[in-house]
Amino acid sequence: MATSRKSFLVFSDLDGTLLDYSTYSKEEAIPALKKLEERNIPLVIVSSKTRFEIEPLLDLPNMRRTFITENGSAIFFDEEMKINTDHRVIQCGSYNLIRLGMAYPDVLKALGKAQRETGIRVRGFSGMSPAEIANYTGLDLDSAERARHREFSEPFLFCGSSHELQTLISALGDHGLICTRGGRFWHALGRCDKGMAARVTREIFATSFPSTSWITVGLGDSPNDLSLLETVDIAIVVKRHDGSSMDYSRSENQRLIQAPGIGPAGWNAVMLDLLKTL
CATH class of the missing domain: 3.30.980.20 (Putative mannosyl-3-phosphoglycerate phosphatase; domain 2)
Structure with missing residues (x-):
């Protein structure tokens, strides 16, 4: 089937990136989050946090479909989402789970x-x-x-x-x-990371939604986000709470963007600008 539309598939770290480092608030990112929701662009949380920490944050429909926990150890999909994959899929409450890490x-x-x-x-x-x-x-x-x-x-x-x-x-x-x-x-x-989980997720979206051509976007601020940034088409480095940015050299054929602000404020600004290009 020929692809009929292009869409971003956004992968984002939480602490210090989408959430404020000190207050854990995403308030400053709400305008961009709303734009993603309006355009039905999936946002996949990719965090060191547990499932139980992430669930209370999933208050927008486009955030509920998929999230990645504990630094890439597991991918949780809404049970209503059709998944085509060779990976073992486990029923886990209201989710379908692909475990990449160790128990x-x-x-x-x-x-x-x-x-x-x-x-x-x-x-x-x-x-x-x-x-x-x-x-x-x-x-x-x-x-x-x-x-x-x-x-x-x-x-x-x-x-x-x-x-x-x-x-x-x-x-x-x-x-x-x-x-x-x-x-x-x-x-x-276990032997996994955020990048591995993002690659598996991208493959599943490609096979589950074959009429969409996905452009992957990754946002992070810490060393444990490097594997995620290396995996995506557009890598976005968000400024840390002290105003510094981690070193990251873009991979071949990859676009690199330095967010103009700290944490969720930078997340919001860079995503609003990026959405204007699609």
Whole structure:
């Protein structure tokens, strides 16, 4: 079937990108979010957050179809969306789930083994109370409890040397885990990342909506967003809360845009401008 229309397929990080780093508000991005909704352009959240943290944010129809949790560990699709894929699809409540990462109990087991083998200790969410997580993140207690309800990855604090970190990362690799850096924490997870999850999602949209030619857009601000930015047609680097921007060199045949503002304000401005081009 010949394609009849072009559309953006937007992948966005949350903390520090679509959400304010300190307040976790997306208020400044509402105008662009509304424009995406009006034009029926899918917005796929791609976050280190859990499903339980993301669900309360899905208050626009175009945000409810698909989201990616825990740094690419899993993709959740609305159960009403028809999915054509060779990946195993699992029914999970009102979602169809494709799991790319490792189950949380196995992540904790592997992380524990790596710590015992190296003698290097970390403080993970599994060992913190909701009050402690709230203190480190600025979340309220209910949100901290949702953040603690992990399914595929373990955020942790690390206070050792760079040599110790590399030793720990190597040991994690021996047990099937990778380690990625977010805005506040390190994250231990299975062998997957945001870019892998975005590629799978793009393939599913291409086969499930064959009459649409998808132009992929990715927005992020932190090192754990690099794999996402490398995957998309248009990579957008959003300024961090301190006004700095992470280094990113565009890949071949890719368009790179530096957002003009910080967090959701920059997200809003760059997306409103981009929407004028389609």
